[in-house]
Every structure is written in structure tokens, then in C-alpha cells.
Amino acid sequence: MKIDCRLVPAFADAKELRGKTAVVIDVLRATTTIITALNNGARQVIPVATVAEAWPLYNELKEHSPVLLAGERDTKIIPGFHLGNSPFEFQRETVADKTIILTTTNGAQSLVRVAEADEILIAAFLNARTVAQTLVRNGRDIEIVCSGSEMHFSLEDTLCAGYIVHEILALFPEAELSDSVRMALLLLKEYGPDMQKAVSRCEHATVLIANDFSADVVYCGMTNIFHNVPVSRQNSITLNNNNNNNY
Amino acid sequence: MKIDCRLVPAFADAKELRGKTAVVIDVLRATTTIITALNNGARQVIPVATVAEAWPLYNELKEHSPVLLAGERDTKIIPGFHLGNSPFEFQRETVADKTIILTTTNGAQSLVRVAEADEILIAAFLNARTVAQTLVRNGRDIEIVCSGSEMHFSLEDTLCAGYIVHEILALFPEAELSDSVRMALLLLKEYGPDMQKAVSRCEHATVLIANDFSADVVYCGMTNIFHNVPVSRQNSITLNNNNNNNY
Numbered sequence: 247m248k249i250d251c252r253l254v255p256a257f258a259d260a261k262e263l264r265g266k267t268a269v270v271i272d273v274l275r276a277t278t279t280i281i282t283a284l285n286n287g288a289r290q291v292i293p294v295a296t297v298a299e300a301w302p303l304y305n306e307l308k309e310h311s312p313v314l315l316a317g318e319r320d321t322k323i324i325p326g327f328h329l330g331n332s333p334f335e336f337q338r339e340t341v342a343d344k345t346i347i348l349t350t351t352n353g354a355q356s357l358v359r360v361a362e363a364d365e366i367l368i369a370a371f372l373n374a375r376t377v378a379q380t381l382v383r384n385g386r387d388i389e390i391v392c393s394g395s396e397m398h399f400s401l402e403d404t405l406c407a408g409y410i411v412h413e414i415l416a417l418f419p420e421a422e423l424s425d426s427v428r429m430a431l432l433l434l435k436e437y438g439p440d441m442q443k444a445v446s447r448c449e450h451a452t453v454l455i456a457n458d459f460s461a462d463v464v465y466c467g468m469t470n471i472f473h474n475v476p477v478s479r480q481n482s483i484t485l486n487n488n489n490n491n492n493y
Numbered sequence: 494m495k496i497d498c499r500l501v502p503a504f505a506d507a508k509e510l511r512g513k514t515a516v517v518i519d520v521l522r523a524t525t526t527i528i529t530a531l532n533n534g535a536r537q538v539i540p541v542a543t544v545a546e547a548w549p550l551y552n553e554l555k556e557h558s559p560v561l562l563a564g565e566r567d568t569k570i571i572p573g574f575h576l577g578n579s580p581f582e583f584q585r586e587t588v589a590d591k592t593i594i595l596t597t598t599n600g601a602q603s604l605v606r607v608a609e610a611d612e613i614l615i616a617a618f619l620n621a622r623t624v625a626q627t628l629v630r631n632g633r634d635i636e637i638v639c640s641g642s643e644m645h646f647s648l649e650d651t652l653c654a655g656y657i658v659h660e661i662l663a664l665f666p667e668a669e670l671s672d673s674v675r676m677a678l679l680l681l682k683e684y685g686p687d688m689q690k691a692v693s694r695c696e697h698a699t700v701l702i703a704n705d706f707s708a709d710v711v712y713c714g715m716t717n718i719f720h721n722v723p724v725s726r727q728n729s730i731t732l733n734n735n736n737n738n739n740y
Contacts, residue, residue: 251646256503258643396505399498399673425696426646429680436679449672 248387249414250424251407254394255356267386268363269377269410270478271370272393273402274450275331275459276353278370278466279316282333284476284485287342291476291483293357294349297324304347314341317349321457324349332462352393357478360391368476368483371406371441375470378413388414390427395450401433402448402466405441408434409469442467494665495634498654498673501641502603514633515610516624516657517725518617519640520649521697522578522706523600525617525713526563529580531723531732534589538723538730540604541596544571551594561588564596568704571596579709599640604725607638615723615730618653618688622717625660635661637674642697648680649695649713652688655681656716689714 257263271277280291289311294300300315307313316329316336323330329340331350348354360366364386369377381388390410392403408430414421423431437444445451445467454463476483504510518524527538536558541547547562554560563576563583570577576587578597595601607613611633616624628635637657639650655677661668670678684691692698692714701710723730 253500253646254503256501256644258645397503398505399500399671399676401672401676404676424646425648429646429648429651429676432679432683433676 247385247418248422248424249390249411249427250388251390251392251404251426251430253392253399253404253426254397255359255391256397257359260359260362263360263363263389265387266363266389267365267367267381267384268360269367269369269381269388269390270353270356270360270393271390271403271406272350272353272356273370273406273445273466274400274448274454275333275462275466276348276350276393277368278372279331279333279336280348280368280476280483281370281372281472283336283341283346284483285472285474286336286338288336288346289343289484291346291348292481293354293483294347295355295358297349300347300349307345307347312344314344314346316346317354319351321454321459332459333465334461352395356391356393361481363389366478368478369406369410371409371467371469373470373472373475374406374410375413376473377475378410378417380475382414382417400448400450401437402445402450404430405433405437405444409438409441441469494632495669495671496637496658496661496674497635497671498637498639498651498677500639500646500651500673501644502606502638503644504606507606507609510607510610510636512634513610513636514612514614514628514631515607516614516616516628516635516637517600517603517607517640518637518650518653519597519600519603520617520653520692520713521647521695521701522580522709522713523595523597523640524615525619526578526580526583527595527615527723527730528617528619528719530583530588530593531730532719532721533583533585535583535593536590538593538595539728540601540730541594542602542605544596547594547596554592554594558592559590560592560594563593564601566598568701568706579706580712581708599642603638603640608728610636613725615725616653616657618656618714618716620717620719620722621653621657622660623720624722625657625664627722629661629664647695647697648684649692649697651677652680652684652691656685656688688716
């Protein structure tokens with residue numbers, strides 16, 4: 247099993263993902279929000295790259311079932327949308343049994359970019375250990391994709407990648423590691439194990455705190471509070487009910 | 494002075510480089526080769542992204558002055574070209590007073606991508622300290638661009654970025670550092686100060702060694718053997734004669 251990590255969601259050729267499991271991370275905040283929404287009963291999350299794609303999809307889907315438009319630009323809710331990108335907006339009373347169309351600056355973009363992978367898992371600190379267990383169980387080569395910030399490295403995503411790899415190695419020490427994975431582990435050695443402290447000092451955390459999202463930053467640094475892994479299939483992200491067994 | 498580092502040459506928007514000095518690094522081997530060629534008397538190096546662009550430019554320029562076509566794909570010389578991308582091919586007797594058109598898989602691509610920067614410097618371990626001195630002297634915000642490997646992180650480029658930042662901080666400790674720069678410094682702490690050993694263990698070094706370029710790998714890890722900095726202007730890379738004063 248080979249493990250590789252993309253520090254930003256850039257690929258010379260999307261075909262590189264074929265035959266692999268892609269693990270998409272956007273700790274602050276898209277994947278944290280997706281995991282939260284699904285654990286609070288949302289039916290599915292559909293990531294789209296642009297606001298222009300979100301509206302016609304919303305108009306089409308709402309004819310058949312309850313749908314919410316969610317997303318941010320510059321950390322703030324998009325005009326006319328029901329929800330922003332703060333995980334605290336995705337409570338059970340708001341999202342249960344609903345489809346959520348989500349467009350965010352970074353995370354939704356990387357979810358769209360990994361479409362060629364054989365399997366796509368959604369990860370954050372919230373479910374990192376279960377992601378690692380799932381990856382070891384399915385045994386494919388792994389491409390961890392850090393969403394970063396507008397094609398720029400973000401420490402919190404790579405730290406989360408390092409933590410997932412650390413958990414994989416505890417179960418499967420023979421895994422082959424790329425240069426970028428070695429670096430993610432180095433980051434974990436330096437900034438772990440207090441993830442909340444590390445996340446709160448990252449560049450994007452500073453921006454979120456300045457925009458009154460301090461509670462989000464604290465929540466996004468919590469580890470292993472969920473024991474399931476959302477999966478993206480045909481651009482629909484869901485939790486299987488028998489998640490602990492299959493994913 | 495703010496210092497930032499791109500771990501692969503991907504930009505959400507090329508305009509982000511305006512007003513900044515871009516420092517392009519491709520230790521294995523494009524920037525090492527460019528620095529070597531110019532120090533061996535080459536008149537200029539013109540980077541181009543594709544082989545298809547190299548040929549018509551060659552046919553045009555050779556009417557006026559001596560020109561060599563250089564470059565690689567998959568580490569090997571391109572059919573019909575005069576030179577590959579090994580620095581040892583760029584000896585004085587071969588390159589003096591000549592224009593070199595260079596196309597490589599990674600370094601030449603990132604040189605083309607940073608065209609919007611106010612100033613573009615060419616760096617590798619060979620001239621890292623002088624690059625740092627130049628950056629402190631000119632005082633602009635800095636975007637260090639690691640060429641990586643086909644949009645993938647490469648340890649040797651980021652290690653070189655960390656070393657340049659370390660040298661900057663010795664002269665100008667107040668510089669503001671981004672998350673990616675903090676990470677590059679962490680890499681230096683882990684793998685420095687023996688750059689040759691660190692470079693020889695990187696992923697791309699393994700590929701070069703398997704293709705009989707072991708001597709290149711050793712040479713590319715040598716630090717501060719040149720005390721000048723090539724500059725790219727209108728896509729022509731040159732050494733100023735009064736380089737130690739101005740660049």
C-alpha cells in the first residue's frame with residue numbers, strides 16, 4: 247500500500263487518481279461541516295464548484311425533495327443561500343433528511359477535482375482515526391488531498407493528513423510513504439498531539455477568528471468524535487448506515 | 494517584509510505575484526542547470542513550457558546568434574536537442590556566449606507561470622545564500638516557488654526554500670512568515686545541514702540515480718559555490734556582470 251499526499255488540490259493529470267482511494271481534507275471548514283451535517287441526519291451533500299452551478303441544481307432538486315443551499319465566499323454566507331459553512335449551522339433540526347448543495351472556496355473545489363478516483367472518502371480531525379481504519383481495511387493505494395487555501399498550503403489540512411497516516415502506520419507499518427507524507431508526519435511530530443492548539447494558530451484560523459468564527463476553530467480541532475466516514479459517489483456524499491462495517 | 498512559499502507552482506490567480514519578488518527553485522535540476530550555464534558564460538537562458546514552442550524560437554534566433562536547444566522529458570534529452578538537463582553538459586566550451594532555449598518537465602514550467610511577478614530570481618542550493626542577501630537588500634515581499642514534480646511536492650525544493658529563509662532571518666529576523674514557510678523551516682531543522690545527504694534521499698533523486706545521473710544529484714546538493722543570482726526579465730534569464738552589487 248502506497249500513501250501519497252497532495253498539499254494543494256493540483257494535479258498534472260487527473261488520471262493519476264485512478265485505482266486509488268482519494269481522501270479529501272478541509273479541516274477549516276468544509277469537510278468538518280460535511281461530516282457534521284451527515285451525522286446530524288442530512289440525507290446527502292452535493293459539492294459544486296461555483297455559485298452559478300448551485301442555483302440551477304437547487305431549482306431542479308427542490309421539485310422532488312427538501313434541499314438547502316449552503317456555502318461561503320471569503321468565509322461568509324453566499325447571498326440568498328440558507329446556510330453558510332459553519333458546522334454549527336448544520337444542526338439536526340435544520341438538516342435532517344435534507345439534501346445540501348455545498349459550494350465553498352476550497353473544500354468543494356477539491357471534492358470536484360478528485361472525481362476520477364476509484365473511491366472518495368471525506369476526512370477531518372473529527373473522524374480521522376476511523377478514516378485510517380477504513381483505508382487499511384480496503385487496502386488500495388491512497389492519495390490524501392489537502393484542500394489548502396486558494397491553491398496554497400494550509401498547515402491544518404496537512405497536520406490532519408499526518409495524523410491519519412500516523413494512525414494507518416499503527417495498523418499497517420509496511421505502508422510506503424512519499425516525500426509529502428514524510429513531511430506531513432514531521433508536521434505532526436512538531437505540532438501534535440494538541441490539535442486544537444495547533445489549528446487555532448494556523449493562518450486560516452486567524453481569518454476565521456477575525457470573522458467571529460472562534461467556536462468553529464475550536465470544534466474543527468476536536469479529534470475522533472465521530473466513528474464513520476462519508477463517501478462520495480457520483481458527486482453525492484452520504485453516510486452508510488452500516489458505516490462501521492463497510493466504511 | 495512578508496515571505497511566502499508555494500510548494501508546487503499552482504496559483505489560484507497569477508495576479509497574486511504582482512508587487513512581489515518571485516524566487517524559482519528546481520534543485521533537481523533546472524535551476525541548478527541554469528545557474529551553472531550562466532556561470533560558465535552562457536549569454537542567456539530562455540525557458541519555454543513545451544517542445545513545440547522551443548523549435549520555432551530556435552529557428553528564429555539562430556539566424557542572429559548562436560543558440561542551443563536544451564531540455565528533458567522523463568529525465569532524458571529531447572530528440573534532436575543539443576543538450577539535456579544535466580548541469581555537467583553545460584560546460585564553458587559548450588555554452589559560452591550562447592543563448593540556451595530550455596524546456597524541462599517542472600522548472601521551466603514554473604518559470605513561465607511566475608511571469609506576473611515584479612522581479613524573478615533563479616535559486617538553488619548552489620547560490621542560496623546570495624539569493625537571501627539579494628532578497629533582504631531589495632526588501633520586497635517574497636514568493637518562493639518550488640517547482641516540485643508534476644504538480645507534486647518535492648522535498649529538495651522545499652528544503653532549499655527553508656535554507657534561503659533561514660539565511661534571510663539571519664539578516665532580517667522581523668520577516669513575517671506564512672504557514673508554508675514555517676513548514677519549510679521545519680524541514681530544514683529535520684534534514685539540514687547536510688544538504689547532499691538530504692537531496693540524495695529524495696524521491697526524484699532516486700529516479701535520477703536509476704537513470705545514471707548520480708553525479709548530478711551530488712552536485713545539486715552543493716551549497717553556496719556561486720555568489721550571484723540569475724534574473725529573469727521578459728522571459729530572458731541573465732547574470733548581470735555587477736551581480737554582487739545589484740543582484
